[in-house]
Amino acid sequence: MPGELKGVVPAGYEAPQLRSRESGQTYDLQRTRGQVASDHGDAVEVWEYMAQTPVRKDGGVGWLLVEVSTPNPALPADPCALARGFWNMGGPCQVYDVRGLRVGVVLSNPSGRDQLDKWATYRAQDGSTVTIAQDDAYRGSGHPALGGPVFTERELAELATDPRFRVSG
Template sequence: MNEQDLKRAFQDVVVASSPPPSMDPGIALGRAHKARSKRRASITGAAVAVLVVGVGLGSAFALNPQGTTNYLVGAGQSSSSNPGMPGSQWGEKWPVGQSDRTATNGPQADRGVQLLNALMASAQAGGFETPKLKYQAPEYQNGEMQRTRAQISTNKGQTPEVWVYTAHVPVQKNGKVGMMLAEVSMPRPSDPAEPCALAKRFWGMSEATCKVRDVNGVQVGDASSQEEGRVMQWMSYKAPNGWTVNIAQNASYEGSGYPGLDGNPFLASELATMATDAKFLLGS
């Protein structure tokens, strides 16, 4: 399955979701008046409570700084079983505000943009330009080559809730264009820990060649494939928190109409180091 097949497969599951209910302004105004009265009555008691809690937290912070910080910011296990990632509010079929698996706004879509920016930053640090180019091949209908996507891979009621983020970036040097791709996923129970087993699950490329590469004591799967329409090289990394990162590259960008680079944008060692960069874990 190439990228176009994958895109069509996701489009086949498009289903409309119900919009969230509207708010009754009369009810909301009444609740506001009641809340204001209660707030005035309790402000003195609240001030005393804040003082007592402040003293207690000061002692707690001295004993357990990280735990106290988590308490203050509301961190902890979320309903999605992914720390720091709250579960989605669901409609009849898809998360509220979505008509299919793809989020086009909200926190998940924002993480997709975060991934795009992270990939662009890594490419630029390697000496490449990351222009907003359009496909020249007619079958791509002048689409954007630089793009990102946030999609939920689990269904309503399934736990843990899993979101997958993907970013494509054209990398350019001396008028020639190659491709960088990043795919980052929340923890999936089925993801293997062994680096090459993980790498061979990327886009279903089970026939890829792979070897384990060490990056400062961390192991990643260094995989490559010559299958037509597939990326040629990628690194797969499973972080200690279960998140997975795949960073791929190709000397050319399929359908771009631009001449390809003389070789892959990065050395294998550079690509492997990139895959273990904490910025690709999207704040997890």
């Protein structure tokens, strides 16, 4: 999945392997993770996979994140309810139609936590989900922020439906 995420970085940007510059905290900014997201004993075992990468342009650094899950019947079908539930961050949401597919896009993060400005969440017909998120700053990294967002809300919605990010149960 990291290769797929780096593969959507638009021209003019790069997705290099960077390390944090914060004193006392040195870590790679490009990371991946896979985990079982359901509780033991749930009727369906749900897996989540996440990849994140720094994105650099003109010396500024932001970040992109993708989180995908196998089908989870416990998640809401409503695109905005699903998007607002991402990391429980909430926020104002708009539904975008992408080739007949409905995608919830949270337009800003009112909680101010978890370092993400905007994200788009799509639930496929089989119940699997894809969330693509971005921030024009990689807070805590010690790198200066980008001059603005990498993607528009529409572009985030389109990426959330991209088959490169799908997993099956």
